[in-house]
Structure formats: structure tokens, C-alpha cells
Amino acid sequence: xTTHAPAVAxxxxxxxxxxxxxxxxxxxxxxxxxxxMQYMFTGMLMAMVAGFMAYVxxxxxxxxxxxxxxxxxxxxxxxxxxxTQHGSIMVFWVAMPVLLAGFGNxxxxxxxxxxxxxxPRINRLSYQLxxxxxxxxxxxxxxxxxxxxxxxxxxxxxxxxGKYNLTPMGSTMWVIAVALEFVAFxxxxxxxxxTSMNARAPGMKAFDVPLAVWMIVVASLxxxxxxxxxxxxxxxxxxxxxxxxxxxxxxxxxxxVLWQHLFWFFGHPEVYVVLLPAMGIVAEIITVFARKKMFxxxxxxxxxVATGVLSFFVWAHHQFVAGIDPRMANVFTVTTVIISIPIAxxxxxxxxxxxxxxxxxxxxxxxxLAFMSExxxxxxxxxxxxxxxxxxxxHDTYFVVAHFHYTFYxxxxxxxxxxxxxxxxxxxxxxxxxxxxxxxxWGTIIPFNFIFIPMFFLGLSGEHRRIYDYTNFPDLATxxxxxxxxxxxxxxxxxLLFQFVFLFNFIMSMIRGKRAxxxxxxxxxxxxxxxxxxxxxxxxxxxxxxxxxxxYAVPGRERDYWPQDERA
Amino acid sequence: xxxxxxRASTFAGDIDGLVxxxxxxxxxxxxxxxxxxxxxxxxxxxxxxxxxxxxTGKEPHLKKWINIPHxxxxxxxxxxxxxxxxxxxxxxxxxxxxxDTIRVVGQQCTWAFQQSGTDGTLDTADDxxxxxxxxxxxxKTYHFLLESKDVLHSFFVPVFRLKQDAIPGRTxxxxxxxxxxxxYDILCAEICGxxxxxxxxxxxxxxxxxxxxxxxxxxxxxxxxxxxxxxxAATGAKN
Numbered sequence: 001x002t003t004h005a006p007a008v009a010x011x012x013x014x015x016x017x018x019x020x021x022x023x024x025x026x027x028x029x030x031x032x033x034x035x036x037m038q039y040m041f042t043g044m045l046m047a048m049v050a051g052f053m054a055y056v057x058x059x060x061x062x063x064x065x066x067x068x069x070x071x072x073x074x075x076x077x078x079x080x081x082x083x084t085q086h087g088s089i090m091v092f093w094v095a096m097p098v099l100l101a102g103f104g105n106x107x108x109x110x111x112x113x114x115x116x117x118x119x120p121r122i123n124r125l126s127y128q129l130x131x132x133x134x135x136x137x138x139x140x141x142x143x144x145x146x147x148x149x150x151x152x153x154x155x156x157x158x159x160x161x162g163k164y165n166l167t168p169m170g171s172t173m174w175v176i177a178v179a180l181e182f183v184a185f186x187x188x189x190x191x192x193x194x195t196s197m198n199a200r201a202p203g204m205k206a207f208d209v210p211l212a213v214w215m216i217v218v219a220s221l222x223x224x225x226x227x228x229x230x231x232x233x234x235x236x237x238x239x240x241x242x243x244x245x246x247x248x249x250x251x252x253x254x255x256x257v258l259w260q261h262l263f264w265f266f267g268h269p270e271v272y273v274v275l276l277p278a279m280g281i282v283a284e285i286i287t288v289f290a291r292k293k294m295f296x297x298x299x300x301x302x303x304x305v306a307t308g309v310l311s312f313f314v315w316a317h318h319q320f321v322a323g324i325d326p327r328m329a330n331v332f333t334v335t336t337v338i339i340s341i342p343i344a345x346x347x348x349x350x351x352x353x354x355x356x357x358x359x360x361x362x363x364x365x366x367x368x369l370a371f372m373s374e375x376x377x378x379x380x381x382x383x384x385x386x387x388x389x390x391x392x393x394x395h396d397t398y399f400v401v402a403h404f405h406y407t408f409y410x411x412x413x414x415x416x417x418x419x420x421x422x423x424x425x426x427x428x429x430x431x432x433x434x435x436x437x438x439x440x441x442w443g444t445i446i447p448f449n450f451i452f453i454p455m456f457f458l459g460l461s462g463e464h465r466r467i468y469d470y471t472n473f474p475d476l477a478t479x480x481x482x483x484x485x486x487x488x489x490x491x492x493x494x495x496l497l498f499q500f501v502f503l504f505n506f507i508m509s510m511i512r513g514k515r516a517x518x519x520x521x522x523x524x525x526x527x528x529x530x531x532x533x534x535x536x537x538x539x540x541x542x543x544x545x546x547x548x549x550x551x552y553a554v555p556g557r558e559r560d561y562w563p564q565d566e567r568a
Numbered sequence: 569x570x571x572x573x574x575r576a577s578t579f580a581g582d583i584d585g586l587v588x589x590x591x592x593x594x595x596x597x598x599x600x601x602x603x604x605x606x607x608x609x610x611x612x613x614x615x616x617x618x619x620x621x622x623x624t625g626k627e628p629h630l631k632k633w634i635n636i637p638h639x640x641x642x643x644x645x646x647x648x649x650x651x652x653x654x655x656x657x658x659x660x661x662x663x664x665x666x667x668d669t670i671r672v673v674g675q676q677c678t679w680a681f682q683q684s685g686t687d688g689t690l691d692t693a694d695d696x697x698x699x700x701x702x703x704x705x706x707x708k709t710y711h712f713l714l715e716s717k718d719v720l721h722s723f724f725v726p727v728f729r730l731k732q733d734a735i736p737g738r739t740x741x742x743x744x745x746x747x748x749x750x751x752y753d754i755l756c757a758e759i760c761g762x763x764x765x766x767x768x769x770x771x772x773x774x775x776x777x778x779x780x781x782x783x784x785x786x787x788x789x790x791x792x793x794x795x796x797x798x799x800x801a802a803t804g805a806k807n
Contacts, residue, residue, distance in 0.1 A: 077762045151759045157736060158719040164676065164761055250737025256720060257735065290612070296625030296634070321722070322733045323740055326660040330653050337645045337652070344597075344641050348634050351601070354608040355630070356621030361613070369609065376601060380594040387648055389586045389655025393570075393729040396722060396757040460570045462726025464757045468765040475726065475753040480572075553620040560619060 030120030031536050035127050036105035037427070040420075042134060043098035047412075050089040051496055057082045057468075062482075062489035064469040077166065079468035080149030085141070087152030088174070091270070092181050093134055095412035099277040100223070101130070101185065103419055104192050104216045106427065110527035110534065111210050113201025113543045113565070117191045126187035133180035140173030148174035151466060153263060156248035156256045160240040172241050179234045182227050189220035201526065201565075203545035207298060208564065210525050210549040214301055215280030219273045222308050226269040233262030260322055264315035271407065272311045276304060278415025279346065282368045285422050286350060288523045289365035290357030291560050293550040295349050303349070306342040314339055320391045329388040336386035343379060347372065358553075358560075363437035364521075367418035370445050371410045378406030381456070399459025402452045409448060417444075417502070424506075425520045429532040430513030436505040443498030450491035454484035522561050525549045529565050576748040576773060577728035582655045584729070589651050593644045659730075663743055666711040670702070674714075674721030674734040677763025679754060685787040696786045700769040705779035706749050714740040722757035725771055733758055746773040 020028045029035065052070075059066065060074040067073055074082070105123065109116055117123045141147040148171040150158040159175075162168030196209065196217050236247040237259065246252035248259050287294050294300060316324060316332040350372055359365070381403040384390050394400060424432045463476055470476045470485070519528040526545070530538050543565040551562040575581055612620075623630060669690050671682035681702040685694030690713075704710060714723055716734035724731045725744070732742050756767040774782060 076765050079765065080759065080762065150761070155720050155758070158759065158761055161719075164719050166762060250735070256737075291620040293622060293624060295623065296631070299625065299634075320656075321660075321731050322720075323735045323738060326656070329656055329660070333652050333656070334649055337649050340645060341638070341641055345634065345638055347601070348637060349625070351605050351608065352625070352630070352634060354605075354612055356623050357608075357612045358614045358618060358620040359609060359612050369605075373602065373605060376598060376605075380598045383594050383648060384587065384590050387586060387590055387652035389583055389652040389659065390590060392656070392659055392731050393583050393587070393726070395731055396724070461573050462724075462753070462755075464724060464755050466759045466764060472766050473753050473755060473768050474770075478572075553622045555622050 028124065030116065030124050032105045032109050032117045032120070032123060033427075033534065033536075035123050036102050038127050039097040039105060039130065040102035042131060043094050043096075043102060046089050046093040046097075046134060050086045050094060051499070053082045053086040053089075054492060055496055057086070058489040058492050060468055061470070062486045064471055074468065076468050077146065077149055080151075080466065081141070081147040081167070081170070083466055084149050084151050084174075085137075085147055088137070088178070090408065090412060091152065091274070092178060093137065095274040095408065096181070096185060097130060098416050099274050099281075099412065099419075100192075100216065100219055101126070101188050103212070103277055103281060103423075104188065104220070106423065107210075107212055107527065108192055108195050108216065109199070110426075110530060110538060111213050111525050111549075112196055112199060113204060113526045113539075113545060114195065114199040115537045115539070115542070118195045118199050119191050122187050123191050126184045126191070129180055129187070130184035133177045133184060136173055136180060137177035140170045140177065143169040143173065145170055153267070154237070154259075155263075156237060156240065156259050157250075159259075160237055160248050162241070168241065172238065175234050175238050175241070179231060179238075182231055182234075185223060186227065189224045192220045193217055193224075201543050201545045204564075207301075208545055208548045210280075211283040211294065211297070211300060212277070212280035215276035215283075215304055218304050218308050219276040222269045222276075222311065223273045226266045226273075226312065229262045230266035233259055257319070257323055260319050261315070264318045265312075267318065268315045269308070269311045272307055274411050275407070276308075278371065278411040278418075279304075279350075281415055281419040281422070282350065282371050284523075284525065285364050285368035285418055286353055287550045287552065288422075288521050289362060289368070290354050290359045291552045292353050292355075292357040293552055295352040295355070297548065297550060300346060300349050303342040303346040307339060307346070310335060310339045310342065314386075317386055317388075317391070320388050321395050333386060333388040337383065340379070340383060340386075347376065347379070362521075363432070363434055363441060364418055364422035366438065366441045367414055367421060370441070371414045371418060374406060374414060374445075374448070375410040378403060378408075378410065381406060394459065396465050397459040398455040398463045398465060401465055402455035402459060405452050405455075409452070413444075417441075420506075422521070423527075424509065425516030426527055426530075426532050426534070428510045428513075429516050430509055431516050431520060432509040432513060433505050436501055440498055440501040440505065443501060444495055447491040447495035447498070451488050451495065454488045458484055519563075524551060524561050524563050526564055529563060574727050574748060574750070574752075575729070576746055576750065576752060577725075577730060578745040578747055579655075579659045580727065580729040582658060586651050586655045590648055593648060597641070597644070660742070663711065663741065664709050664745075666743065667708040668705075669711045669713065670704075671713045671715065672702075672723055672734070673717060674723070674756065674760070674767075675717040676719060676761050677756070677767035679721075679723070679756070679767070679769045683783070686783055694787045696783065698786075702754065702769065702771045703779060703782050704746050704771065704773055705776045706746050706773050707776060708779075709743060709745045711741055711743050714742065719760050720758045721760050721767070724755040724757035725752065726755065727752040728771075731757055746771075749773045749775055 056068050056071045057079055059068040145167040148167050150165050158164050159171050165171050196213050239245040240248050246254040248254045248256045313335045316328055317336040320329045385394055516532045526543050529543055545564045546568055553560045554562055673680040678699055680699045683696045684690045685696050687694055714732055714734045716736045721734040728744050730744050751770050751772045754769040754771050
């Protein structure tokens with residue numbers, strides 16, 4: 001393992017790094033890049049499952065009672081299970097593995113200039129536990145009673161009492177799966193933080209570290225500091241379900257609202273846990289494709305830290321009308337609205353980075369710019385929900401659904417696609433097809449807006465969440481509202497179909513794409529000085545760092561980029 | 569009025585006013601930011617022979633483009649916070665004197681309502697119990713006592729802009745004053761199990777005369793201890 005030692009040739013015979021071959025490679029590899037790919041592919045498979053679920057329940061909403069093609073009839077309990085699992089998967093088994101674990105594993109050693117994670121075997125264990133958690137979740141759909149259907153927030157008493165949720169086994173397995181997933185990410189987080197702090201290339205000072213690494217590290221810190229209470233809460237829920245304890249049972253001295261506090265104390269920082277890696281990816285891409293130094297790099301880091309700290313003091317905005325003391329809402333509306341300041345500042349700095357640039361609209365850049373534009377919609381609509389007085393009406397309506405999809409979709413889907421299209425040459429040594437990439441981009445972004453903009457209007461008309469058939473409610477069953485629901489569903493189907501373009505492009509480019517050179521985008525950061533794809537150990541000769549990551553268009557130099565490892 | 573949703577309570581206008589205020593403020597920021605963003609993308613697109621500029625972000629003439637908006641956002645935040653808290657305090661933190669009190673009970677997956685009957689006091693022999701339909705009088709301030717028998721529910725009347733979760737083991741008190749006659753949806757906004765998708769009801773806002781007549785009819789039936797055939801009202805003295 002490389003620490004502060006001077007750059008030396010990588011010792012291929014290091015015992016901790018003897019690499020299994022063939023199929024075993026994928027079971028026992030400790031190579032951070034293999035583990036990154038494992039996380040990423042598992043996450044993408046889970047995304048397909050969750051996307052299919054979205055298709056099924058959106059069809060049921062648009063055409064209640066129909067036999068959904070490729071699925072069949074959607075009963076109320078199936079509907080509840082589908083929305084619950086869709087939410088759980090997208091947050092815990094897609095956004096986190098792909099953005100935090102996938103990109104974190106791939107980028108941290110490569111961007112910091114070291115040969116692997118500091119604890120490679122802990123890293124491997126992290127993925128194995130993650131895979132186990134995914135298998136437990138999938139198995140939970142096939143046990144008697146079916147999968148858990150009490151929403152991804154799993155509020156007790158519904159989640160705690162079998163006779164209320166009717167899925168005693170499914171809900172227990174859901175809790176176990178989530179808890180295992182947390183353990184996996186705690187192990188991963190240790191690696192991310194220690195590696196980036198202790199194993200950076202010689203010469204790489206804290207403010208020479210690329211923003212993607214900074215943000216993944218801050219995200220890991222947020223995750224590790226917030227998840228403890230929820231793990232305790234999950235164990236209490238497990239005990240309530242199976243051992244007859246009454247932590248959340250009001251008839252025996254418990255309190256159902258306790259779970260909400262534990263859940264959202266984690267749940268809100270979690271938004272930033274997944275947001276920050278995506279913001280980091282976008283920072284790398286806009287600087288490369290605008291050929292610009294990051295505007296006020298240090299201020300960006302300060303806003304990230306400020307956002308992270310503030311995110312621990314906003315959780316109760318999810319509970320304004322949940323029965324908490326109404327005076328609490330006044331405190332949490334202040335903290336919640338105030339968090340707009342560092343986040344807005346961060347967005348302004350990103351936008352300012354474009355000023356004076358020379359912007360090339362390649363596919364990764366299109367995704368990065370789309371992230372900014374779409375995330376802004378998610379950001380401004382959050383103000384409505386943070387304003388306590390307005391949240392009385394908006395809470396648990398489709399306005400909320402639209403709002404958080406305008407944050408989570410840019411994060412989990414747009415951010416991921418930006419990252420994949422950008423680092424694809426480094427990951428697989430080949431270039432992706434640019435034309436197919438652009439077709440996929442427009443085929444995703446346009447329908448995406450048609451899915452979720454109607455939901456803002458449905459929410460404003462009072463439509464509440466998690467309902468399988470709105471014809472049961474006279475005021476919500478109007479033809480104009482149904483037309484909006486159908487619009488949204490049709491747009492979803494179109495968007496999902498366009499993902500086949502991506503899959504085709506991804507697989508074909510991996511097999512027969514144009515061979516990628518070391519640094520196809522003319523970027524500064526260290527990963528582009530390794531071979532494409534980098535071998536186990538990453539570099540034959542470890543790099544030394546002489547400058548920050550964003551020295552583009554430095555006056556007086558002929559080339560408009562200046563790699564971090566190039567001697568002055 | 570939010571889109572097509574009528575206002576039927578005295579505080580609906582306050583909440584809508586707050587929504588409109590937020591819309592103007594964040595809407596202005598949203599439009600300005602997007603315009604700036606797209607303008608920069610167009611203005612600084614790659615062109616032959618034009619190199620990008622080396623800008624660190626410390627240049628005062630550029631930094632002001634961050635700092636001034638930053639301060640303005642803080643001001644907007646303060647306006648929004650003050651407006652939000654004012655509405656919140658009025659709707660959730662203060663309890664105007666009641667003309668009448670009702671009990672709202674959530675249970676998988678139906679709403680039940682207990683009204684005080686002609687004597688105006690809850691938990692007496694003439695109380696009227698209904699399920700799924702709640703009759704209230706226009707212009708009267710009601711306190712509601714919200715309870716749940718099993719899981720969490722959320723009492724949501726969109727036209728009132730009223731929402732409050734019901735928690736088993738607690739009684740949560742709130743209020744409303746309807747000011748527009750008509751019949752509207754009552755929803756359950758918190759997932760409550762397999763029947764969440766059908767858990768709803770209707771709130772009927774009557775004129776005071778209509779309401780008095782309705783109460784008279786059902787209260788008398790309740791007094792006599794007889795059951796009613798009114799399909800919307802299951803009555804019976806409960807105490």
C-alpha cells in the first residue's frame with residue numbers, strides 16, 4: 001500500500017495483492033476497480049428492477065385495474081409492495097452503491113495516485129455484504145405474505161406489527177437487508193476516508209485533491225455520523241417485530257414517532273450523502289469540458305462542509321404534521337430554509353465556472369449540465385416544503401414526490417450517467433459512441449420532465465401519495481387529473497424504452513468501441529495518467545503531484561491543460 | 569386558490585398566500601439562474617481560435633456575481649421564514665375558542681367521526697357517530713380530537729389545507745373553521761396498510777340551518793337508542 005512514501009515502482013509481488021484469476025477474480029478480488037465495477041453493475045441491475053417496478057405501478061395509476069403487460073393485475077398489497085421496494089432500491093441499492101461505492105472505489109485511489117484502497121480486504125467484505133443485502137431484499141419478495149409494503153420510510157406501528165402490515169416475514173427481511181446494507185457502507189466509508197487522508201500521492205496537499213474525492217469523503221463522513229441512530233432504530237424495529245419488545249408500541253409505553261426521528265436523522269443527511277458524489281462528478285466534468293479552473297475551488301469545499309453540517313439539523317421538516325410539538329417546526333423551518341444558502345452558493349459557483357470557458361457539448365458534458373438545470377428545479381421546490389406553513393398542505397402529496405424525484409433523479413440517474421460516460425474510457429479502455437450517447441441523452445431528459453412536472457400540478461390539486469386507484473376519491477378522479485397521470489405514465493414508458501439505447505451503446509462500446517488513449521478528454525487529474533484501463537496496482541511508476549486539479553488554460557502555456565503530475 | 573382546488577376554510581387563504589409568496593420569490597431566482605446558465609452555455613461555447621480564460625474565482629469583479637446574489641438569497645430566506653412561521657403559528661400553534669368539538673378516529677382503513685349532538689358536549693348520550701362522512705356547519709369553529717386505533721393515519725382535507733397525522737395512543741387537538749358550503753374529499757395521507765388506497769371520506773359543509781336540522785335528526789335517533797337507516801350515518805350513543 002502506498003502511503004507517504006516517495007514514488008516507487010509498484011511491487012507486484014505484494015502478498016495482499018496477489019490477484020485471483022478467472023471467475024474467482026470476481027469473488028475474491030481486492031482490486032478497487034473490480035470492486036467498483038461489482039458495485040456499479042449490481043446497482044445498475046437493481047436500477048432495472050426498480051425501473052420495471054415504476055413502470056408497473058405507474059401503469060396501474062394511469063389505467064386502474066388493467067392487466068399490466070409483462071406483469072399482470074396489480075392488487076392493493078402488490079401496489080404497496082412495489083412502491084416500497086422501488087423507493088428502497090433506488091436509495092439504498094442504486095444511488096448509494098453506484099455513486100458512493102462505485103465511483104468512490106474507482107476514483108479515490110486513481111485520483112489520489114495510490115495503488116489500491118488502504119484496507120483492500122475490508123473493501124472486498126464491504127461488497128460481499130452489500131451483495132448479501134441485495135439478495136436478502138430480493139428473497140423477501142418471495143416469502144409467504146410477499147414483500148414489505150409499508151413505504152420505504154417503514155413507519156411503525158404499520159411496519160412493526162404483522163397483523164397491520166400482513167407481511168410479517170417480508171418486513172423483517174426488509175429491515176435485515178437495510179441493516180446489512182448499512183454495514184457494507186460503513187466498511188466502505190472507512191476505506192474512503194482513510195485512503196484519501198493517508199495514501200495520497202507525494203505532493204498532493206488537501207487542496208490539490210479533486211472535488212469528486214472531497215465530496216465522496218464528506219459524504220462518507222455524513223453517512224457514518226448519521227447512520228448509527230438508524231441502525232439502533234432498525235434493531236429496535238426488528239425486536240418489536242419478532243421478540244415482543246415495545247419500543248414503538250404506544251399501548252405498552254413505546255412511541256411510534258421515535259422511529260421517525262431516528263429514520264430522518266439519518267434520512268436527511270442521506271440526501272446529501274448521495275448528492276455530494278454526484279456534485280463531485282459534475283465538477284470534474286464541467287471543468288474538463290469548459291476548459292476552466294473551478295470557480296473558487298476552496299469556497300466550493302466550504303459550502304460542501306457547511307451543507308453537511310447543516311444537514312444534521314433539518315430532519316424534523318419531514319415531521320411537521322407528524323404530531324411533534326408544533327413549536328419544534330419553527331426551529332426546523334429556519335434550519336431547513338437556511339440550508340438553501342450553501343447549496344445555492346455551490347450551484348452559483350458551478351454556473352460561474354462556465355464563464356470564460358470554451359464549452360464542448362460532448363455527452364458527459366450534456367449530462368453534467370442537465371444535472372445542474374434539473375437539480376435546480378428540485379432545489380427551489382424544496383423551499384415550499386421547508387416552509388412549515390405551506391408544508392401543512394404539501395406534506396405527503398405528489399408535490400413532494402415530484403420534488404424529491406427532481407433531486408434524486410438528477411443525482412442517481414443523471415449524475416451516474418454523466419460519470420459513466422465520462423470515465424467509460426478509463427473503465428473499459430474504449431470510447432462510447434457519441435451519436436448514440438446524444439440520442440440517449442435527449443430521449444431520457446425530455447421524457448423525464450414530462451414524468452414529473454405533471455406531478456407538481458397533481459400535488460397542488462391535493463393528490464396524496466401511495467394510492468393505487470384515484471377513482472376512489474371523487475375530487476381526485478376528474479378527467480383533467482387523470483390526463484396528467486396518463487401523461488406522466490406514457491412519458492415514463494418512453495424514457496424507459498430509451499434506456500435500451502444506453503444498454504446497447506454500453507455493451508457494444510465495451511466490445512468494439514474505439515480504443516481509448518490514456519487521456520482522451522485532455523484532463524488534468526491523475527486517473528488520466530494511468531493506462532486505460534489501469535492494471536492492477538494502477539501505475540508502473542507511482543505519480544507525484546505538483547499542482548491542483550483544475551489548471552486549465554494557464555496563461556503563458558501552449559497547451560490548455562496542465563496535468564497534476566507534470567513537472568513544472 | 570391553488571389551481572382548481574377551492575378554499576373552504578378560514579386558513580386556506582393564509583396557506584395559499586404563503587405558497588404564492590414562495591412562488592414569486594423562488595420563481596424569480598429560478599428564472600434568473602436558468603437564464604444566466606443557458607446564456608453562459610451559449611456565450612462561451614467552444615469556437616475555433618478562442619481559448620478559455622484563466623479565472624480563479626478570487627477576482628473581485630467576478631466574485632460580486634456570487635456575493636450579491638448570496639446576500640439577496642439570505643434576505644429572501646428571512647422573508648420566507650417569517651411568512652411560513654406566521655402561517656404555522658396561526659394554523660397549528662394557536663387554538664381559537666371552539667364552538668363545537670368533534671372526535672376523529674382513524675382505523676384501518678376508515679375514518680369515524682363523533683359529534684356532540686344537540687347538547688354541544690362530547691361523550692354524552694346524544695352524541696352522533698358517523699363513518700366516512702362528516703357534517704360540519706359553515707362559520708363554526710371546530711376543535712377536532714384526532715386519534716388512531718391501530719397504525720398512523722393522516723387526516724387530510726385538501727380544500728381546508730388541513731393535514732394532521734393521527735398517532736395511536738395520543739389525542740392530537742387541532743381546529744378548523746369551514747367557510748364554503750359543499751361536499752369535499754377527506755383523505756388519509758399516511759400509508760396505513762392494504763386499505764390505504766380506499767381510505768377516505770367526505771366532509772359536508774352545511775349552512776348552519778341545514779346542519780342544525782341534520783344534527784337534530786340524528787341526535788334524536790341516538791337519544792332513542794335506535795339505529796338509523798341513513799346510509800351515510802351509523803349512529804349510536806357511545807359512552
